[in-house]
Amino acid sequence: MKIVKSPSESKTIVTDLVLPSETNSINTLFGGELLARMDRAASIAAQRHSEKVVVTASVNHVAFNNTIPLGSIVTIKAKVSRAFKTSMEVYLDVWYNDNNNWNTPIKANEAIFTFVAVDEKRKPVVIPQLKPETSEEKKRFDGALRRRQLSLVLAGKIKAEEATELKALFK
Numbered sequence: 001m002k003i004v005k006s007p008s009e010s011k012t013i014v015t016d017l018v019l020p021s022e023t024n025s026i027n028t029l030f031g032g033e034l035l036a037r038m039d040r041a042a043s044i045a046a047q048r049h050s051e052k053v054v055v056t057a058s059v060n061h062v063a064f065n066n067t068i069p070l071g072s073i074v075t076i077k078a079k080v081s082r083a084f085k086t087s088m089e090v091y092l093d094v095w096y097n098d099n100n101n102w103n104t105p106i107k108a109n110e111a112i113f114t115f116v117a118v119d120e121k122r123k124p125v126v127i128p129q130l131k132p133e134t135s136e137e138k139k140r141f142d143g144a145l146r147r148r149q150l151s152l153v154l155a156g157k158i159k160a161e162e163a164t165e166l167k168a169l170f171k
């Protein structure tokens, strides 16, 4: 296994339709259905990066900025944005095309998940590091440390005083 990998090595694109059984009462994609689709795409990206079995440790951020109408084609793009010791952040971008926009995809939302690579005893295992390449990958890589600290503070795994990168934001 490589010691360092690029974000493009984990790139995962999942495309699927919005069917009637997957909508809410206003005929747009049900939020929980989108979360499940994103979790699948993100876990594939995390497995591609780590080359291990992964589990979802946390959902750090989801913004439902646009509703996605029934019948749309939904495209989820997932890539590992930063690797730590055994955990990694996956950044997702969601787009859709509908009846009015077959050629220009509309951005629906972004989301950020954290996965942990585990062995057969479900014990966390060390993963390859990530070297960002594009300017967007570098921006997401830099922000990931703050997001990890926020997630660990909220989960009660570190104290607020230990979240130095996060605290620096408020100075």
Ligand SMILES: CC(C)(COP(=O)(O)OP(=O)(O)OC[C@H]1O[C@@H](n2cnc3c(N)ncnc32)[C@H](O)[C@@H]1OP(=O)(O)O)[C@@H](O)C(=O)NCCC(=O)NCCS
Pocket: 055, 056, 057, 058, 084, 085, 086, 087, 088, 114, 116, 118, 122, 124, 148, 151, 152, 155, 157
């Ligand atoms: C996620 C899990 C493997 C962490 O195991 P653990 O024994 O708590 O391990 P640790 O505290 O040593 O943490 C391991 C890594 O996870 C990270 N982590 C744990 N909880 C986290 C959280 N809430 N947010 C972000 N990262 C987290 C730690 O920072 C650590 O990362 P690092 O090694 O890169 O520094 C374990 O809690 C688990 O199996 N949870 C259930 C996962 C699952 O079933 N998911 C599907 C839900 S339906």
